Amino acid sequence: MAFQMYMVAFKGDFSDVVSRSVQQRVRQSNGVTLMVMKTGIIAAFDDALVPAIQSHPDVKLVGGVTLNPQGFAAERLQRIFAENLSKQIEVGHESGPAK
Amino acid sequence: MPNVGAELASVPFGKMIYDMASAIARSQIALDKASIQLVKVLASTTFDYVPDVTEVLLPNPKTIPSVLDSQGNPLVVTGVTVQSVVGDSFPLTLLQAGVNPTFYSFTNSTIEVKMSITSTQESSNTLSVGVSVTASADFLFASGSVSSHVNFTTSNKYSYSVTGSSSMSTTLAPVPPPQHMMPRFILVNAIDPTKVTVSQS
Numbered sequence: 001m002a003f004q005m006y007m008v009a010f011k012g013d014f015s016d017v018v019s020r021s022v023q024q025r026v027r028q029s030n031g032v033t034l035m036v037m038k039t040g041i042i043a044a045f046d047d048a049l050v051p052a053i054q055s056h057p058d059v060k061l062v063g064g065v066t067l068n069p070q071g072f073a074a075e076r077l078q079r080i081f082a083e084n085l086s087k088q089i090e091v092g093h094e095s096g097p098a099k
Numbered sequence: 100m101p102n103v104g105a106e107l108a109s110v111p112f113g114k115m116i117y118d119m120a121s122a123i124a125r126s127q128i129a130l131d132k133a134s135i136q137l138v139k140v141l142a143s144t145t146f147d148y149v150p151d152v153t154e155v156l157l158p159n160p161k162t163i164p165s166v167l168d169s170q171g172n173p174l175v176v177t178g179v180t181v182q183s184v185v186g187d188s189f190p191l192t193l194l195q196a197g198v199n200p201t202f203y204s205f206t207n208s209t210i211e212v213k214m215s216i217t218s219t220q221e222s223s224n225t226l227s228v229g230v231s232v233t234a235s236a237d238f239l240f241a242s243g244s245v246s247s248h249v250n251f252t253t254s255n256k257y258s259y260s261v262t263g264s265s266s267m268s269t270t271l272a273p274v275p276p277p278q279h280m281m282p283r284f285i286l287v288n289a290i291d292p293t294k295v296t297v298s299q300s
């Protein structure tokens with residue numbers, strides 16, 4: 001049971017409906033979408049839920065990926081991932097600043 | 100008597116190792132195929148990369164006519180204007196950007212065979228001997244008899260059992276992608292084109 005980053009590739013051409021549907025499946029699996037592209041999305045979810053994502057009718061493949069810090073745009077990608085992640089994290093009422 | 104060596108020799112180690120190696124090889128091929136499919140997707144997914152956005156702060160003084168300074172002139176306050184210059188974008192694939200596929204490899208495989216050989220032998224012998232003597236005598240005759248019996252029983256119990264179990268385990272670990280599969284970057288210095296840097300992520 002480990003949270004990992006995956007590339008979820010779509011079948012066929014890109015459409016908003018397909019992208020939204022796959023993102024919803026990721027969300028239902030307690031995952032988060034880090035980046036959306038025309039060919040698929042980069043998402044993070046528990047590795048035990050790979051079959052659940054893979055079973056979506058519009059998903060072609062699900063493969064584990066890592067962010068190479070030496071990549072040409074690794075820093076920019078990291079910032080995009082962090083920004084998108086922050087929009088999806090739910091903060092409880094009882095949580096607050098550390099005392 | 101049980102022959103432990105013969106029992107161990109009867110274990111099909113060769114077949115077990117072959118079956119396991121064959122299964123690992125098939126699994127490895129399937130995993131590599133999936134990773135190569137992923138590489139294709141990552142290499143074909145492009146996005147427009149804007150290398151840099153430059154923001155220049157320019158002076159932008161403003162005059163407030165209703166407020167006069169000590170000289171009696173309208174007060175001038177400092178201000179700035181932010182001028183953004185967005186560099187030309189160019190297409191970049193996810194693979195070039197730094198999203199690497201995960202490759203998996205079987206690193207360690209173990210075959211464990213446990214065998215228990217139990218042999219028991221039990222023998223018991225019973226011997227009972229009895230002698231009875233009777234004698235009688237009267238005026239003219241005397242008689243006597245002697246009888247004896249021997250009972251001997253023997254029993255042997257022999258049991259032999261062999262139990263065995265085997266387990267196979269293997270470790271699957273993520274490994275870095277093959278070096279030849281990763282993109283190379285050739286950077287040419289625009290000011291001094293003779294300076295060329297080649298790097299690989």
